[in-house]
Amino acid sequence: MKKLVLVFLLILFTSGIALAQGPVPQEPILSIDPFYDLSVYDTGYCPGRPAGWGWNGRLSWPTDSHDVLETRAFRLGHPAIDILAENGSEVRAAATGKVIWAGYNTWGYGNLIILDHGSFRTLYAHLDTITVSCGRTVTRGAHIGTTGRSGQSSFNHLHFEVMKRNLYRYDPCRWLQCNLVPEVYPANKVRWNSSLH
Numbered sequence: 722m723k724k725l726v727l728v729f730l731l732i733l734f735t736s737g738i739a740l741a742q743g744p745v746p747q748e749p750i751l752s753i754d755p756f757y758d759l760s761v762y763d764t765g766y767c768p769g770r771p772a773g774w775g776w777n778g779r780l781s782w783p784t785d786s787h788d789v790l791e792t793r794a795f796r797l798g799h800p801a802i803d804i805l806a807e808n809g810s811e812v813r814a815a816a817t818g819k820v821i822w823a824g825y826n827t828w829g830y831g832n833l834i835i836l837d838h839g840s841f842r843t844l845y846a847h848l849d850t851i852t853v854s855c856g857r858t859v860t861r862g863a864h865i866g867t868t869g870r871s872g873q874s875s876f877n878h879l880h881f882e883v884m885k886r887n888l889y890r891y892d893p894c895r896w897l898q899c900n901l902v903p904e905v906y907p908a909n910k911v912r913w914n915s916s917l918h
């Protein structure tokens with residue numbers, strides 16, 4: 722009987738926490754669907770894109786850098802964050818999941834990795850190198866590639882997206898402590914074309 726009461730109290734407590742946190746607000750739907758209109762040049766497409774798992778409501782930083790460009794933060798037209806990182810910096814899985822894209826993407830993402838974590842997905846774009854392949858399971862923190870500026874990118878950075886299966890994007894800074902930095906890009910002072918990601 723005591724045990725039952727304890728279990729009951731535990732359920733009450735945890736549901737209370739869930740209510741206090743509330744549902745994650747949805748952000749505007751994005752305009753780019755990376756799975757739409759594939760060409761033979763989209764070599765990263767994983768046929769049959771396997772369902773993943775591993776979402777536990779937490780995300781780890783995919784890079785050592787926590788610097789997010791203020792002008793390239795999450796907004797309508799850019800449903801992602803651009804994390805400043807030197808070319809060749811290590812990129813790591815933000816959560817455990819399955820690889821559903823590993824290779825080139827013609828929509829502007831360049832060398833792209835998408836991981837499926839069950840209810841959520843994470844996307845890593847403009848990579849220099851990719852060290853995972855379709856269907857592979859990667860654990861949180863695993864090395865999956867290196868940063869670069871492939872695709873439509875005018876400077877070295879990681880374009881990082883968090884999305885639901887229905888492709889609704891969420892601001893990654895909801896989960897990560899982002900360090901917003903001003904537009905001036907210190908490494909090469911290149912001013913990028915705003916149409917580039």
Ligand SMILES: [Zn+2]
Pocket residue numbers: 793799801802803880881918
């Ligand atoms: Zn971007």
